[in-house]
Structure formats: C-alpha cells, structure tokens
Amino acid sequence: MMQATEYQRRDGIALADLIHKRDVAPVELMERAIEIGDGRATALNALCYVDREQAIDVARQAVPRGQFGALPFLLKDSGLASKTLPSSVGSRLFGAMRSPIDATLTKRFIDDGFISFGRTTVPEFCMAPTTEAIQNGGPTRNPWDETRSAGGSSGGAGVAVSTGVVPIAHGSDGGGSIRIPAACCGLYGLKPSRGLVPLGPSRGEAWGGLAADGVLTRTVRDTAAALDGVVGMELGAPYAAPAIPGSYREHLRQPFDRPLKIAMWRSAFEGIAVAADCIAAVAFTANLLASLGHEVVDAAPPPIKYGSFLRAHQDVLAASVTMTVNGMLRTRPDLDLRTCLEPALLDAYAIGKTLSAETYALAITRFHTIARQMEVYMADYDVVLTPTLTQLPAPLGTHSMETDFRTFRNAVGAYTTFLAIINASGQPAANVPVYWTEDGLPVGVQLIGRFGQEAGLLKVSAQLEEAAPWIERYDRQFQP
Template structure:
C-alpha cells in the first residue's frame, strides 16, 4: 500500500483490511510516520514523536476485528496522561512532562486498537482558537493556506487528519477546540456530551465542566465507531451522560419522522462573514430537500460579554492552579520565559481571584446551559455557522497579547456559536460542507443533551450529499503519494 491508497480510505476501511490481514500494523505505521515527517515540514503539526517505540508496538500488536486495531494514531499534546509519550501542553513551563500511569481515556484508546506514535501541536495550555505556541517554534499552519490558522486548540490533530497522515486523531474541546480546527481544515469534528468520554482518574472535570475529549476524523462513521469504543461512564466521575452507544450501527437507520431543525445565525449582534452564513443557508436548504423541517430562530437575550468574562475567570484559575502545582517544589511564580504574555497575565488574574469570583463564574456557565436549553426547546437540532469568519490570518489572535481578558474576548468574537455549547454540555459537531476562496467553511450541528445519535445520523445523511463531496479536498502541499 502506498500513501495515496492509505489516505483514500477512512479508519473503518483500514481496520477491515487489517482484520483481513491484507495489510499489517507495521506497514500502516511506516506510511503514517513517513507522511507525518513530510507534512510536518510544511505545517508544524507534530510536537513529540516516538516512531521507534510505535513501530515496536505495531510489530507486537494483535489485530482484533470490529475495532481500530493496529491503526496509527496521534494523541493531542493537551496533557492527557499517557505512558507512551510526554506532553508540554504547548508550554515551555511543562516541557517533557511524563506520566507514571495512563489516564482512563488513554487506556481506552489503546484498548480500541489505536497505536500512538506522536503528539499533535496545541497553543499554550490549549487557551487559544489558533495553534501558534512559542514552545512549538512557530505556528501550525493551515494546509490549504499557510498564511492562515489551522484553528485550535486541536490544530495539529486537524492538520494531520486533513492531510491524511492519520484518519483519526485525539482532540479535546473546552471552548470549541475540536470544532474550530475541524472547520478550518475541512474535516469532521464532534464535541461529545459532557460526561460521555472519561476525564479521570487524575481529574474530575476540565475548566469547570467546559472541557471534554473526543476525536477528529474525515468521515462520520470513524467518529461514531471511536465514540462507541471510548465512551462510557467512569466510576466516581462527577458527570455522566445519558446512556448512549451503538452510534456506528445507528448511522444508516432511517429517521422515524422528519427532524425539526432550528437555524441560528445572529450571535447577539456580533459580525458573521457572508461565507459562513452562505454555508448555513446551503445546508438548511439541503436539510429541507431531505425532508426535514427547518425553522429560523433568534437567540435568547444573553450577555455574551459577561459570559466571556466568566470563561476568563475559570481559565485563569486553571492556569494558576496548573502553574503553581508544577512549581510547588520551587515555591515561585512562572517567568516570562516560561509562559507567553497572555497566559502569564492569565496566571496573574487567577492569583488574584477570590472564591466568590469563581463561584459566580460557575453560576454564569450554568445559566448559559439553561439559556441554550430554552433556545432548543421543541427542536431536535440547532444549525449554526461553526465560526464567525474564514480561518484567520496567523497573528490575528496572538498569545503575545499582554492582556488575557482582551485576548479571550477577541477569541470570543471568532467563536460565538461554540463556547456556549461547552457551558451547556451538549453535543455539537462541525461539518465540512462549504468552501470559500479555496478555504474550508464548517457548519455546526448542536444536539440536545445526550443526543449525539441525532447529530451523527444527520451528519451521515448530509455526508452523502453533493454539497459535502464538493467541499472535500486534499491539501496540495507536497501531497503526492
């Protein structure tokens, strides 16, 4: 098998070839490693590697049918504890942090059959919607336009999937960090329901319940199978999603009735590019052509600026906790050499917070969840733009910004449809359904809490459309196989 043949197949198809012994885990790993080295030179998507160790694990791997058994895989450099690879969380402060034992999710990825061979790049402490960490030695570039962002914080993962280095990669989402890069890179990215995918055993929640883990893929069925394999209640966890499994098996099941789909395009007066609105319009028309009911709605009254301030509080508190834990033995604060200006200012904000400040921020996030529930009352799904603009130019939202609050408000202008869903805990996915000026433009489907099945089933229906197929492209940069 050559690279072109490898990337023409999704994870499910490659897993079938592995189960039939038509290819071996070692053969696929060699292809993935070679592709990673080639594309990384142009995009800077890889943080840490363990090519030799991965090849050894591939040689020893026993293929099991029905999983992703023997498939090359990337872990996000997000701090997810894995004994396979160190992590930096995109920061010099946390350089080469190692784990003595695996997180529950890392074990589930391994049990699913994935073989991790590298970490994908992230912005510092996963705090930005674009992947431009100083620690990475330069930005992670969009594979369709190197002057633009790949998105963040799962930027490296999205680039790898978009280029065909791997069909499935780990991602996480605390304010859009799966959906932003999925939109920027023209792939599929699902943020699961809060509590669907385990976060333990070393922590109970991320960012006050905003954050969750998942995957980025090129096909809907790859995400559905991955969710089947990694989802499930973790004993002792503070959150649990409603029961839900067999997501892959449900993809082709006909809908019992037409879905009621609400379309929301005006995020409290913030500007949205015409290309993003056109992507939603085309998708809404397609949904109607498929027999579903589509209704235009207006957003509920909501103080979006106050919501972003609440996120600033929660993120700043977590920066301070993480940095102080790392430096506890030295009894000092981080330096300018260890944290970028925006993140260092976030540390300083966090150090000044009071307990009432944090409690009020959590209350605001919970109120946001109730607002989203009211918006979706009576509807199966909510259709929105993923982002408010095309992939931004590199340097547009820089962590060199010395004011963390201003930095996060600028990020919020790009992502008004995203972080509200993290606050509510609902499932949501970015679908690659449009192109403008050669750049991917995603649309977002938001489901009711616990209803990934409807998001995935409608996404699978849309995936068969000419609209989706026309938007699906491979990057041209050094991509010959």
C-alpha cells in the same frame, strides 16, 4: 505494500477492515503514517513527540484488537496521560512531562485498536483558537492556505487528519477546540456531551466542566465508531451523559422516524459581526437539510448575556492557569515565569491570583444558567444550525498571545461566538464540512443537539455527508 496515496484516501474503518482481514500488516500502515507525518505534516508544524522506533516496533508486534485493529493514531498534546508519550501542553513551563499512568481515555483508545505514535501541536495551555505556541517553534499552518491558522487548540490534530497522516486523531474541546480546527481544516469534529467521554482518573472535570475529549475525522462513521469505543461511565466521575444502548455506528443506518425541526441562526449575540461566507455556509446547509425532508426555520438565539458569559469564561480559565502554575511552582519555586509563559497567560496567572471564591462561584452559576437556557430553548427544536466561526480561518498572528489576557480572550470570543456557550451548556455539537469558498477554503457549520443526543446529531451529519460528500477533500501535497 500499501502506497502512501492508498493509505491517505481511506478512512479509519476502511483501513481497520484491511487489518482485520489480514490484507495489510499494521506495520505497513504505521510506516505510511510516519512517512506522511515526516513530510507534509512536519512542514506545517503539526506534530511533536513522535517516537518512530517505538511505533514501528509496537506495530510490528501488534495483534489486531477492538474495532480499529492496530491503526496509527495521534494524541493531542493536551496533557492526556500516556505512559509512552510526554506532553508539554504547548508550554515552556512543562518541557516534556512524563506520566506513570495512562488516562482512562488513553486505555480505551488502546483497547479499541489505536497505536499512538506521537502527539499533535497545541497553543499554550490549549487556550487559543489558533496553534502558534512558542514551545512549538512557530505556528501550525493551515494546509489549505498556509498564511492562515489551522485552528486551535487541536490545530495539529486538524492538520494531521486533513493531510492524511492518520484518519482519526484525538482532540479536546473546552471552548471550541475540536470544532475550530475541524472548521479550519475541512473535517468532521464532534464535541460530546459533558460526561460522555471519561476525563479521569487524575481529574474529574476541567475548566469548570467546560472541557470534553473526542476525535477529529474525515468521515462521520469514523467518529461514531470512535465514540463506540470510548464512551461510558467512569468510576467516580462527577458527570455522566447518557450513551445510547448498542452502537452509534449501527444507529447511523437507522432512518429518522420523522423529519427534524431545525432552528437556523444567521446572527450572533450582541451584534457580533458574522462574515458573509459563514452565513452563506449556513444557508447552503439549510437548503441541503430541507432537501432531505427536514424542517428548517429561521430563529433568534436565546437571550444569553454573552458579554457576561465571556467574563465568566475568562475568570474560570484564569483560575485554571493559576492552579496549574502554582502546582509547578510548589516543586520548582526557582522558575522565572516570564521566560516560561506567553504574555497573555502570564497576565492570566496574575488575574487568577486576585479572583475571589465568589467570582469563581458566580462564573459556574453563569455556565449553569446557559445550560438551562439552551435546553429550554431546544424543547422546540431537535437541532440548531449555526456558523461554526464568525469569520474565515484566521490569518496567522490574528489571535496572538502577545497581549493582556482579557483583550486576547475578548477577540477570541468574537471569533468563536457560537462555540463556548455549548461547552457551558454541556450539549453535543459538531462541525460539518459541507461548504467551501471558491478559493478552496473550508467554511464550517455547526449542528447542536440536545444533551446526550449524539446519536441523532451523528445521523443527520451522515445525511449531509451523503448529500454533499467531503471525504475526497483532503490535502494531496505530500510527495513520497
């Protein structure tokens, strides 16, 4: 029987190979995932809606399929529709919603061999860079420093992967929500191009086109393989990014036909401060890239009006909150929102009710302007290298929703300065965990690619992974 420590140290592809060769039974892996989840990950408050009995039953009867055979998996509590797992989106407003259908992405995960046995914790409505929702009964803690945040909104997913509950977990990203927890927890996390991964069938876009689904992993090849299983056009989708012919995973093995030209950003928009450790992480990565033969040049960011973008981002989020809350009120007009929403989102609801159609349209136009600015900027570069966050993983309570919405989001914007603009541009971007402080805290760097160019981004990430391996950097505090 496979031991928990053996399970923890392997990535998804390695475990899938064992399943396909019949060297290990799917139920053994599920038992290990639940064992680790019930221990370390539960102590860090990373999981919710775990259905142990059903998971064991499904795994016991599983016939290997897809790339991953019958691999334990976790869906983010983001509302991604699942017939088997409820979702609250981190809010008391919803409790435990049930869906009569699987989302297109959920179906693709199943077809590729993932068995979802629970969900991972999120902040309320997935609108924070830290996971501290009242609905979760307390904060989700960083396994590398329990006084700090695991990030958000895919904070529980970050903990689940970094503690070895699962090698791959679902995440979503509307303003950095895959890349933030990847940076905080020392993982690889790629936000795909807009329209590459399906969002339907219940919706065509989220947050004005900002949101994208993906995964958090410990290896680049796991992310590449996961993309192979889920990308592709969805009938009726409003957006479509080009996927490469063939396989992202196979593409990792192909050499670049020339050195890449990489722009390095050491400063943030409008004078926002960046911590010395975050700048050091960029410099370290730049040296690695240069040693791999690529050309890295110091460059200034494009002249994006960041303050205007923050306002536009806030307006779209507030409009989304109002739409969502009003949808609930139509069926539950008796709800007292003061007991259902945290203060910042209660304020966002009030703001959303006052926004004009013109304000919303101008916000979307601002996003489109940034998309053009970034693509024009990147005509001269293959990749952009930035810090992922402007500061080290935030101490718990730093980004509290116990304030008004705009104050809350302005503070978030100063922490995630390099992230949400790439949601506006729709480009792919990945956190790469190559740098750690002397105290053992991960410090992420971000690689940004041209629209639809996930393949190149994955390949240069794999080069960095080989030059500065991080797979052995996972939380080992679980005791069987």
